[in-house]
Structure formats: structure tokens, C-alpha cells
Amino acid sequence: MEIRLEQLTKVFTDKTGKETRAVDDLTITIPSGKLVGLLGPSGCGKSTTLFMIAGLHKPSGGKIFFGDDDVTRLAPEKRGIGLVFQNYALYPHMTVRQNIMFPLENLNIGREEATKLVIEMAKLVGIEDQLDKKPSQLSGGQQQRVAIARALVKKPRVLLLDEPLSNLDARLRLQTREEIKRIQRETGITTIFVTHDQEEAMSISDQMVILDFGVQQQMDIPQNMYNKPINLFVAKFLGNPPINIVEGKIVDGKVFIGDNIQVATRTAKNGDYILGIRPEDFRFDPNGFDVDTKDIEHIGRDTMIRFSLGDVDLRALVDSDSVHGQKTIKLSVKAGKTHVFEKETGHVVL
Amino acid sequence: MKDFKQKLRDFLWKARNTIHFSSVRTSEFFQKHHLGFITRWPGWLKAIFYLAPALTLLSIFTFYPIFNSFLISFYTGYNIQTGEYDGFTFLGNYAVVLQHANFKQAVLNTAIIVFVSVPITIIIGLLIAVALNAIKPLKSFYQTIFFLPYVTNTIAIGLVFAFIFSGNQNTIMNPVGLGLANQVITWFGGTPIAWVASGATYWSAMSVILVYSVWNGLAFKIIVFLAGIQGIDKQYYQSAQIDGASRAKSFTRITVPLISPMIFYILITSVIGSFKTYSSVVAIINREGLITTGSQGSINLKTIVFYIYDYIGGAALNGVMSYASAAAIILFAIILVFTVIQLQVGKRRVHY
Numbered sequence: 001m002e003i004r005l006e007q008l009t010k011v012f013t014d015k016t017g018k019e020t021r022a023v024d025d026l027t028i029t030i031p032s033g034k035l036v037g038l039l040g041p042s043g044c045g046k047s048t049t050l051f052m053i054a055g056l057h058k059p060s061g062g063k064i065f066f067g068d069d070d071v072t073r074l075a076p077e078k079r080g081i082g083l084v085f086q087n088y089a090l091y092p093h094m095t096v097r098q099n100i101m102f103p104l105e106n107l108n109i110g111r112e113e114a115t116k117l118v119i120e121m122a123k124l125v126g127i128e129d130q131l132d133k134k135p136s137q138l139s140g141g142q143q144q145r146v147a148i149a150r151a152l153v154k155k156p157r158v159l160l161l162d163e164p165l166s167n168l169d170a171r172l173r174l175q176t177r178e179e180i181k182r183i184q185r186e187t188g189i190t191t192i193f194v195t196h197d198q199e200e201a202m203s204i205s206d207q208m209v210i211l212d213f214g215v216q217q218q219m220d221i222p223q224n225m226y227n228k229p230i231n232l233f234v235a236k237f238l239g240n241p242p243i244n245i246v247e248g249k250i251v252d253g254k255v256f257i258g259d260n261i262q263v264a265t266r267t268a269k270n271g272d273y274i275l276g277i278r279p280e281d282f283r284f285d286p287n288g289f290d291v292d293t294k295d296i297e298h299i300g301r302d303t304m305i306r307f308s309l310g311d312v313d314l315r316a317l318v319d320s321d322s323v324h325g326q327k328t329i330k331l332s333v334k335a336g337k338t339h340v341f342e343k344e345t346g347h348v349v350l
Numbered sequence: 351m352k353d354f355k356q357k358l359r360d361f362l363w364k365a366r367n368t369i370h371f372s373s374v375r376t377s378e379f380f381q382k383h384h385l386g387f388i389t390r391w392p393g394w395l396k397a398i399f400y401l402a403p404a405l406t407l408l409s410i411f412t413f414y415p416i417f418n419s420f421l422i423s424f425y426t427g428y429n430i431q432t433g434e435y436d437g438f439t440f441l442g443n444y445a446v447v448l449q450h451a452n453f454k455q456a457v458l459n460t461a462i463i464v465f466v467s468v469p470i471t472i473i474i475g476l477l478i479a480v481a482l483n484a485i486k487p488l489k490s491f492y493q494t495i496f497f498l499p500y501v502t503n504t505i506a507i508g509l510v511f512a513f514i515f516s517g518n519q520n521t522i523m524n525p526v527g528l529g530l531a532n533q534v535i536t537w538f539g540g541t542p543i544a545w546v547a548s549g550a551t552y553w554s555a556m557s558v559i560l561v562y563s564v565w566n567g568l569a570f571k572i573i574v575f576l577a578g579i580q581g582i583d584k585q586y587y588q589s590a591q592i593d594g595a596s597r598a599k600s601f602t603r604i605t606v607p608l609i610s611p612m613i614f615y616i617l618i619t620s621v622i623g624s625f626k627t628y629s630s631v632v633a634i635i636n637r638e639g640l641i642t643t644g645s646q647g648s649i650n651l652k653t654i655v656f657y658i659y660d661y662i663g664g665a666a667l668n669g670v671m672s673y674a675s676a677a678a679i680i681l682f683a684i685i686l687v688f689t690v691i692q693l694q695v696g697k698r699r700v701h702y
Contacts, residue, residue, distance in 0.1 A: 056588050077594035089585035093607040093701035102603075103593035154593070 001067045001157045001190050003030040003053065003259050010060035010214070022048040024214040026062070027116045030207070035184045037205035037222075039198060041237070045214035046194045050160050053192065054083050066157060077106075079158075082151030088143050090135040094124075095129040096146050098195045103154040124183060138233040141172040148183060159184070161193035165200055177204050198238050202226070210234050232346035235276045235339055241304070243339075248275040255338055259288045264338040268349050270292045274341040279304070281337035282316035288332030305329070306325040368558045416682075423675035427668045438670075453677065457684075462556060463653065464624040467563035472616060474564065475571035480601065482572065483579045493576065500569035508633020511562045515545035515634075544636055546610040548640040548643050555634075555641055555651055562630050567623075571616050578609035610700045617690050627687050628655040654681045 010023040023045040030036045051057040053064060055076030057205040063072045071079050089270045090099050100121055104114040122128040125145040127138075136145055144164065151159055164180060165173045184191045195201050201208050202222040210217040210225070210233075216234055218230040229235035235243050248257045249272045255264040257275060280302075291307040305316045316331060340349040380386050391399075398405075420429055421445050427436030447453050482492055499507060516529035532542040545549045545558050582605065590600045606613070631651055632638050639652035652660070654677065661674035 011677075056591070076588075076592045082591060083589065083592050085585045085589060087585065087588040089583065089605065091586060091607075093610075102590070102595070106594035106596075106599070150593075320536060 002032045002065075003158060003190060003192070004028075004063075004065040005049070005053070006065070007061045007232055008049065008052060008064065009060050010045070010052060011060040021061075022214050023052070023211075025268055026211075026214070026216050027311035028209055028216060028219055029265070030190065032043065032190055033188045034078045034206040035181065035204060037201035038122065038192065038194045038211060038218075039208055039237075040196065041202040042196055044211045046196075046211050047162055049211070050083075050162055050192065050194045052156070054081055054160055055079050056083075062138065066211065071093060079156075080156050080158055081158045082148045082154070083160045084144075084151050084162065085162055086133075086166060088147035088167075090143055090150070093133050094143040095209055096127065096138070097213070099135065099146055100131075100153050101149050103150060107154060112135035117153055119150075121153045124152070124186065125149045125179070129202075139172075140168050141176055144168065144176055145179070146181070150151075152189070157190070159187075159189045159191040163195055164193055165195070165197070173200070179335060180204060199240070203240075210237060210247065212237075228348075229276070229339060230348055232274060232276070232341045235341070235348075239278055241279050241315050243276045243278050244312075245311045246275050246309065247312065248273055248340075250340070255340060261309065263289075263333045264335070266338070266340055266349070272343050273344055274337035274346070276301075276341060277314075277333055277337065279315045279317040281330045281334045282318060283334055284318060285330055285332035290328055291331055292328055307331075354604075358360050371662060400487075403554075405528050419675040419678050422672050423679050425669075427674050429668050430665050430671050432627055443672045446679065447673055447676045447680065450650065452650065452660075453657055458625060458651045459651055460625060460653045463559065463563055463627050464621060467560050467567065468617070468620050468624055470560075471564045471567040471571060471620065472613065474569050474615075476575055476606070476613070478568070479575035479579055480570050480605065482528075482576055496572050497569050499566060500573070502568060504629045505633045507566060508562060510632055511565075512546065512557065512634050515558045517544055517547065545642065548641065550641050550643065552649050552651075555649060559631060559634055559651065562634055563624065564625065566630060567620060571620070572614050573610045574616055578612040579605060582608050607675070614692075614696045614700045618689060621688055621692065622685055624677060626655055627653045627682065628659075631656065654684075 005026050005028050008023055009021065010025040012020045014020070022296055026045075026049060038049060040046045047175075048057060053061050055071070055074060059072060061072055065071065066079065091102065094102070097118060101114055102120045104117060109117070109316040118131075118329045119128060122131055125148050127142055127145050127149065130142060130146075133219050135146065138146065148159075148161075156295045156322075161180070167178055175202055176320060177200060178245055180193075180314075193205070205222060206278060208225055209219045212233050218225055220228075223233060226238050231239065232245070236245065246257050247256060248263075249270075250256070250266060250268050251270055254262050254269050255266050255273075255275065256262055263275070265276070291309065293305050294313075295306040297306075302317050303320045306316060307314055307316065341347065342349060343344060368449070380388050384621045424438050424440065425435040426439045426442065429435065436632065448692075478496065482489070482496065485492065485536065514530045515532075528536065528542055529545075531545065536544055543554055546555045586604050587600055590604055631653055635641060635651050639650065639656045641649040643649060658674050658677045658681070661670050661677065665671040665674065
């Protein structure tokens with residue numbers, strides 16, 4: 001089912017009457033049956049958005065549609081959503097079975113059918129042998145699965161996940177995110193999840209929304225967003241190691257770093273711009289510009305070269321085979337990989 | 351002045367260093383001359399050293415009296431002045447106490463107070479705690495108000511209650527002599543009741559004691575439950591709300607199990623406390639625990655503790671102290687049995 005947010009706004013007012021716009025005029029359409037990630041730095045309003053979709057927060061303005069139904073004023077229990085909390089919120093005094101059964105107790109479902117559904121869900125998430133344990137006896141990954149099973153057992157229209165992987169260790173995280181992707185594919189349920197971890201978001205989402213200060217920055221499929229960031233914030237936010245940001249200018253269709261290092265050609269108005277170049281978009285080129293290396297780090301397959309142009313420190317990520325400890329190397333930027341941003345607005349120049 | 355403070359601080363620092371280093375030197379000296387055992391105490395000896403003050407006081411005022419009353423309950427002809435006694439009887443004193451009509455009445459009175467007031471107090475306390483947790487404005491103000499009875503003297507509260515429920519056979523038709531309770535009854539067109547004075551019935555007096563016990567016990571329970579409720583993660587409720595659980599269901603399936611350790615603690619302590627009820631009856635009825643109602647004789651509202659005190663009052667007679675001791679030991683046994691039963695039930699029902 002498609003979810004539409006129309007000019008969704010949430011304003012929090014603290015005791016002194018100071019207003020914080022947690023979510024500001026957010027308009028997104030989340031396509032049916034997809035896994036969509038809401039990504040942004042801490043305090044960007046992504047969890048607030050999720051809780052508004054869940055109905056736990058009341059929006060200050062705007063509307064939420066599930067398909068054609070306006071659910072903005074609907075109570076959470078009537079929306080048909082499943083929510084997995086960041087710390088899972090499993091009831092500690094109930095067994096796994098009772099936990100998964102809990103949402104069914106509030107529906108008009110016979111006991112036998114409920115038991116069947118619980119086992120079906122437990123099988124889907126792979127915890128059918130843990131049903132009689134208490135949550136405290138399970139590992140973090142298993143607790144996560146129980147939480148997902150509990151959210152899915154009543155067949156919700158939408159599944160919402162709040163930072164689903166943040167409480168897991170690195171290895172479990174990898175495993176669980178594949179698991180979430182699998183469960184989403186198998187059930188075909190429209191899923192929205194919130195994260196601050198770009199790798200997590202890029203690896204599992206079909207579509208990704210980046211938020212900053214409650215304002216939507218860009219929505220696209222993850223790779224597109226990485227390759228074609230719409231503004232400086234998105235460019236800086238995505239990518240590890242981060243994108244190189246330098247001041248540059250365009251003169252007669254040529255893009256320069258500083259005064260005389262040409263890195264690309266671009267038809268745009270002459271003037272000063274901000275350039276973004278991803279570290280992996282540098283390459284060795286006999287015709288390129290000279291740089292003095294400050295530091296070379298070999299990281300397995302790749303080599304990180306630190307150098308400076310003018311007073312800016314930059315990083316380049318190149319193939320390990322081509323680096324032999326030279327002091328001076330020649331680099332150029334791959335064609336079409338220089339991102340040019342407006343100096344005032346930070347908006348990309350196409 | 352400032353200079354003096356500085357000097358004092360320096361002096362204290364030097365004194366501390368002197369003591370510290372001298373103790374280090376001393377223990378080094380002992381170590382070197384194979385005398386380490388002087389400063390190296392075994393762990394249990396250290397523990398006893400630290401526990402000594404508490405243990406001393408407890409021994410004098412708790413362990414010895416319990417042990418002694420246990421002994422006295424087996425004596426015959428015990429004289430509290432001289433400490434002399436004629437001999438031993440195995441269960442003679444117990445048999446006398448158990449067959450005494452007043453003791454049976456005292457057990458009945460106490461049991462009614464325990465089994466009626468404790469559950470009611472816990473249920474009302476829980477509901478008030480949930481309500482207090484739900485209100486936002488003036489939260490701490492209300493919490494303070496509900497805690498006030500706890501810091502107020504039991505007897506003082508009892509006197510207020512006695513005043514509220516005042517009115518006897520003779521003054522009952524005279525509006526001046528009526529307490530608040532009877533005035534309310536009159537407003538609604540009822541007939542005033544002589545609650546605790548002459549003309550009262552057993553149940554009218556008992557109901558006042560029960561109301562008082564409930565009210566007097568509420569404050570502490572509310573505070574404990576409120577602390578427990580505030581420690582519950584809000585996300586459990588949000589999760590339950592999304593799953594369509596009603597408020598009543600959230601209360602019974604989430605709040606109650608999650609604060610079950612507090613409920614259990616309150617249950618055990620208040621059952622023990624109620625078995626020892628004394629001062630509330632004194633405050634509401636009188637020091638005799640008896641209401642004289644003229645021709646019909648008197649209404650006996652003595653609790654077990656009353657019964658024990660009555661015997662202690664007559665302990666100048668040889669052997670009477672043994673009855674008091676036997677009654678005290680019986681009370682101890684009753685409380686012990688109930689507490690053990692509760693602990694056993696609690697093992698299965700309480701979620702820590």
C-alpha cells in the first residue's frame with residue numbers, strides 16, 4: 001500500500017515557548033511494497049516522522065495517506081501498522097510466544113488460529129525453537145526477530161522499523177539486515193525504516209530519503225543518490241571516506257580547483273563554485289595535475305593518498321597496484337565525476 | 351579568616367598524611383619481621399567488626415526478647431519481679447490462650463482487618479498511583495498531598511476519624527453532636543448511625559476501623575507504586591497501543607506484571623503490619639478496645655496485640671506473663687506462616 005505524506009509538519013514547543021520544527025513541510029510518496037529508508041543525522045526528524053506515520057505523535061500540520069485513506073486523525077491501533085522499536089520494547093514478563101500473541105489477543109481471532117499464526121511468524125523470522133523463552137534469555141539479534149514477528153503477526157498494512165540495527169554488533173548487523181530484506185521480500189509489505197547509518201540504508205533500501213533539520217533533501221534509489229547528490233548536504237552525508245569539498249570556479253566552460261588546476265569541463269555561468277569530488281573518482285593520469293603526497297595508507301585492495309591543493313587537504317582512493325611510494329604523482333578526475341554546487345545555496349549545478 | 355582556613359586545611363592534610371604513612375610503615379615493619387598476622391585479619395573477622403554495632407543493638411532489643419518470650423511461654427508461675435518460676439509446661443500456656451474466648455475474638459478481629467483492608471488498600475493505591483502518573487500539571491503537588499498522611503501521626507489521624515464518625519445513642523438526633531459522616535447521611539435523607547460510640551454495632555465500628563486502615567496505609571503504597579510505574583519504559587505502552595490494547599488491558603497485562611515486585615513487597619509488609627494492628631483501634635475506639643453499649647453488653651474490637659497487652663497489664667500475677675508470651679509467639683507463628691505462603695506464591699507470580 002502506498003503511503004503519502006503531504007506537507008507533514010511537526011513543531012515541538014518547550015516550556016519556555018521556544019519552537020523546534022522537527023519535521024518541516026515534508027512531502028514524500030512511499031511506493032507500495034517497497035523498503036524505504038529514512039536517513040539523516042541525529043535530530044533531523046526521521047524518528048518523529050516515523051512516529052507520526054505510526055500515530056504516536058500528532059502532526060502539527062499536513063496529512064498522511066495510506067493508499068486513499070486519510071489517516072492523519074486516526075488512532076494508532078486503527079491504522080494497521082506494525083512498529084519495531086529501537087530497543088524492541090518486548091514485554092520482559094512474557095515468553096516469546098506470549099509476546100507475539102499479544103497483538104492477536106486484541107483482535108477477534110480464535111485461539112487455535114492465533115497459535116497457528118504465531119508459529120507461522122516465528123518460522124518466517126527463524127525463531128520457532130525459542131518460543132518458550134523469555135526475551136532476556138535471547139541474544140540481541142533474536143530479540144530483534146521477535147520484535148519483527150510481533151509487528152507482523154497481525155498482518156499490518158505497513159511495517160515501521162525505528163533504527164532496527166543500532167543495538168546489534170557489527171556481525172549481527174550484517175546478518176540482520178539481510179534478514180530484514182528477506183522478510184520484506186517474502187511478505188511484500190510496505191516497509192519504512194529509520195537509520196542514521198548510511199551503509200545500512202544504502203544496502204537494504206529500495207528507495208532512500210535523506211532528511212536534514214526536518215526538511216527532505218533528496219529521495220531516490222541509493223546508488224543514484226550517491227552518484228548524483230542533489231545538494232552539498234547529501235554529497236557530504238553519503239560516502240565513507242567522505243567526499244572532498246574544495247572551492248573552485250568555472251571559466252569559459254572549464255572547471256578549475258584554485259586558479260589553474262583544471263579538473264573537468266562543464267557548461268555553466270562563469271563564477272565561483274564549490275566542487276565535490278569523491279575520493280575514488282581520482283585516477284592516475286600522465287596528463288593530470290601534479291600533487292605532493294603527504295601520506296599514503298594501504299588499506300588492502302585500495303590505497304588512500306592524502307594530499308593538499310592550496311590550503312585544502314584532500315583524499316584520493318586508488319588501486320594499490322599503481323602506488324609505489326612516489327613523492328609526486330599525477331592525478332586527474334574521472335569524466336563526469338566532478339560535482340559542482342552553487343556557492344550560496346549548496347544546490348547542484350547540472 | 352581565610353588564612354586560618356588555609357592553615358587548617360594544610361594541617362588536616364599533613365595530619366592525614368602522617369597517619370597514612372605511619373600506618374603504611376607499621377604494616378611494612380610487621381611484614382618484614384613476619385608479624386603480618388597482626389594487620390592481616392581474615393575477611394569474616396573484619397565483617398563481624400563492621401557489623402558489631404548493629405548486631406549488638408539487635409541482640410539486646412530484638413533477638414534476646416524473642417528468645418526470652420519463647421522461654422517464658424513455657425514457664426508456669428513465672429514472676430516478672432523476681433524472675434522465679436515454678437516449673438515448665440510444654441503447651442499448657444498455649445492451650446489456655448487458644449481456648450480463651452477473647453483470643454478467638456481477637457484473632458477474628460485481626461483477620462478481618464488483614465483480609466479486608468490489605469487487598470482494598472493495594473487496589474486503591476494502585477489505581478491512585480496510575481491516576482497520579484497520568485496527570486501532568488501540578489504533579490509533584492498532588493504527590494506531596496497524597497504522601498502527607500504518611501508523615502502524620504497515626505493517633506492524630508485516628509482522632510480526626512473518630513471525630514468524623516462521632517455521634518452516639520443520645521446525641522444522634524441532635525445535629526450538634528453529629529460527625530461529618532452522619533451529616534452526609536442526613537443530607538441524603540438517611541438515618542444517622544452510632545458508628546463507634548454507645549449504640550454502635552460490631553460491623554459499624556469495624557467498618558470505621560477498616561476505612562481508617564485503608565486510608566492510613568494508602569500514602570506509602572501510592573509512593574512505592576508510583577516509583578515503580580515511573581520506572582516502566584513508555585515504549586511498552588506505545589507498543590501495546592499500536593497493537594490495539596485497551597487502557598484496562600495495558601494496566602493488567604503490562605503495568606501490574608512489571609511492578610509486581612513492588613506489589614509483592616507491599617503485600618508482605620502490609621500483611622505483617624496489619625496483623626500487628628494496635629494503634630488504629632486505640633485511636634478510633636479507645637485504649638480498651640471495647641465499646642460499652644449499656645444493656646447489650648460490650649462490643650469487643652481487640653486485636654491480637656491488644657490481647658497480649660491486656661495480659662502484660664495483668665502480669666503482676668504470677669504466670670500471666672507466660673500467657674502474653676504464648677500469645678506473642680502464636681502471633682509470630684501466624685505471621686511466619688502467611689509470609690512463607692506468600693513467598694512461595696510470589697516465586698511463581700512475580701517477574702523480576
